[in-house]
Amino acid sequence: MNTKLKIGSLTYEVDILPFIRDDEGHEALGRCDTDKLNIIISQDTNIPTPRILLHEVIHAIDYEYGLELVESQVRILANALYQVINDNDDFFE
Ligand SMILES: [Zn+2]
Numbered sequence: 277m278n279t280k281l282k283i284g285s286l287t288y289e290v291d292i293l294p295f296i297r298d299d300e301g302h303e304a305l306g307r308c309d310t311d312k313l314n315i316i317i318s319q320d321t322n323i324p325t326p327r328i329l330l331h332e333v334i335h336a337i338d339y340e341y342g343l344e345l346v347e348s349q350v351r352i353l354a355n356a357l358y359q360v361i362n363d364n365d366d367f368f369e
Pocket residue numbers: 331335347350
């Protein structure tokens with residue numbers, strides 16, 4: 277798997293790891309660190325990796341373009357985009 281992901285002008289390192297925690301110490305599905313430029317995806321979930329990755333990519337886009345999205349907006353955008361891409365694979369091959 278390619279571990280480099282270019283988002284805007286920045287290149288993120290992507291890793292899939294066990295036991296991801298957020299800043300408050302809660303278990304998390306993914307993390308996007310815009311200082312270290314890395315995205316971490318949990319391997320301990322049945323949620324598809326691309327779906328979690330898309331969520332973290334939207335966090336990175338939010339940072340890159342200064343959108344100031346809140347978490348619920350990131351969640352809705354990621355889930356909606358994932359659904360459109362997944363249910364219309366003729367257009368997104
Ligand atoms: Zn999030």
